Amino acid sequence: MPGPDLDFWQQRFSQRQTPWDRGAPGPQIARWIADGTLGPGLSIAVPGCGSGHDVLALAEAGCAVTAIDYAEEALTLTRECLSAAGATAELVRADVLAWQPTQPFDAIYEQTCWCALYPDHWQAYARQLRHWLRPGGRLLVLAMQCQRPGAAEGRIEGPPYHMDIQMLRALLPSTDWAWPAPPYERVPHPIGWVELAIVLTRR
Ligand SMILES: C[S@@+](CC[C@H](N)C(=O)[O-])C[C@H]1O[C@@H](n2cnc3c(N)ncnc32)[C@H](O)[C@@H]1O
16 A cells, blocks of 8 residues: 555654644644633544644643554653643554544544545545544544645645545535534644644534
8 A cells, every 4th residue: 555654654753753743732722622612521532643742732621532643652752741741641552544442532633644644545534533433523623735736647745645625525424424614714734734624523
């Protein structure tokens, strides 16, 4: 299968080549806490948690966080981040395309894991996200907008891979998900692109 694999991500962490890492929580988390989308008591999954800044912010907001990543170094950094702040979360070393929780979650915070997966995996990942959530649960997506010139010639360039909004509508159809009406908040990302912040509700 083409695209980045576990070795790719492990190397990125061990060589500290992590340009996606804000070194701080994503700014949309504070907005979602302020408007009540996120709050105490919520069980929430963070797939592809990376170095764990978002995990910490969600744990500090009172959420019961389960952080999933298949790169050991990512989980080590997340553990350090939590322990420096005296916070806790469940850390799971697993492939997001295979792992299943024992209980469905109230919410999923999807920050830069989807766009790290090669598009061949997107259908399977969309199915996973649906299985992980309880009915009425919320999928909080930061959809990376990074279409490059090669797309006009059919090239697939990434990671990050462009999360086309029409493709997302096809993968998360409105028969299965309640979509809010656009326009969606545009959140700048440190790698130079923007993300669309979208809260979908699982039907
Ligand atoms: C671009 S990084 C984003 C990290 C973090 N969410 C952030 O925004 O800083 C992608 C993360 O997803 C993880 N990842 C990629 N594919 C994965 C898979 N199939 N299963 C589990 N983790 C995966 C990588 O190890 C990496 O930590």
